[in-house]
Amino acid sequence: MACVPHKNSAVRERCLESGEVRLSYPAAVRPWAATLSRLFRGEAPPQRRRQLQLDSLGSAVWRLLDGRRSVAQVVAAFREQYQLHPKEAELSVTRFLKTLGERGLVFMKIDDPAGDQGR
């Protein structure tokens, strides 16, 4: 909970009219596809991007990720915004961040008071 979530700089975000956020991020190329592309086309496969549209709650959490707030602070802000039960807010935010992390959209840094940061 003390870790600070950071957005992947390769992610592009667009705010829709509905207020929801649509993310665009580079899709990982599977090694076998890259090999086939080099064999038949003589070059690496073109970089593809994937889209992910967040719902209103996910968009709210995404906006709270400013590279300074820790997970605990994101949970507290989310809880205050929607008047959720503390446990409910904690579970929903941590699960959402885990999903974003699995897609490579965010990564965690441990905030070191000495100034050195590590993963």
Add this chain to the structure above:
Amino acid sequence: MNPSPILKPRPWSTIAWNGIAFSHPARWQPGRVGRRHLILEANSQPVLELKWQTIRGRFSARRQLKRLAKRYPSAGFTPCDLQAAPPAWQAPLGNYETTCFKWQDGPQTGLGALLYCPQCGTATLIQFLFPSRSPMPAATSAAVLASFRDHARSPWRQWAIFDIMARLPASFTLLRHQFSIGRYTIAFKDAGIKAVLYRWAPASVLLLSTTLAEFGARQLSLGLDAARPEPVRPDGSVQWDPPAVPGRLWQRLMRPSARQRMRLWHVAAKNRILGVEFSGRKVADLDLFNEICAYYETT
């Protein structure tokens, strides 16, 4: 002799679940909610565990402690009587047959009591968990124990968990429960009556592009036609009395079909939606429905 430290009053919350009730520091949150098992956590670490059961026949503390000791094989599990427990525990546990215990497994310590209430026949395990180098203040554990209740003294039973509170007849038994993110469901039964309590959050998002009636019709599987015309009551809640599902002919001859009623209301101040679903065979059961709705609230 050092003076007793002055403890600042801190916010406390109450849990009332399936026959027991107690108060606890508000920063402790339910981490696991079973039918007769609760674990409360602070900073994602367990701090309080309760397990309870109605004992038929003779209660043997020794047998229960043996089972408990097996959970902590390398922890130096040590039972002791109440006199050896923290002095602050004496008064709260005086009305129970009490056996205390302590264990320590490296950085973790457990301190608890096995209680048996001769009045209601309920045996309860309560244990406090804390880091060995940072013991829990005796005043905190004593306050929790002092608030502990294991039987109702009225025909009504309180239910309070997370951010909901309700009151149902003591004869209602817990059928099933589910606490998912955004949606809580607790179902009860008593003879020919079934009652289900619902709670949804956050209402501001759930009702962003839909009405309360449409939301309720979808959630209660009534079909969107049930939302038109909107069954809105003067207080803003929505209510349905769906027709009873006809059973087989012999069932209809033997007994009347169950009457159903469902009501949802929006608690704007807390950003929640509450709902009650009810079925019973007698007209008087619907009076009970109104009573349950009146005492169902969110904190």
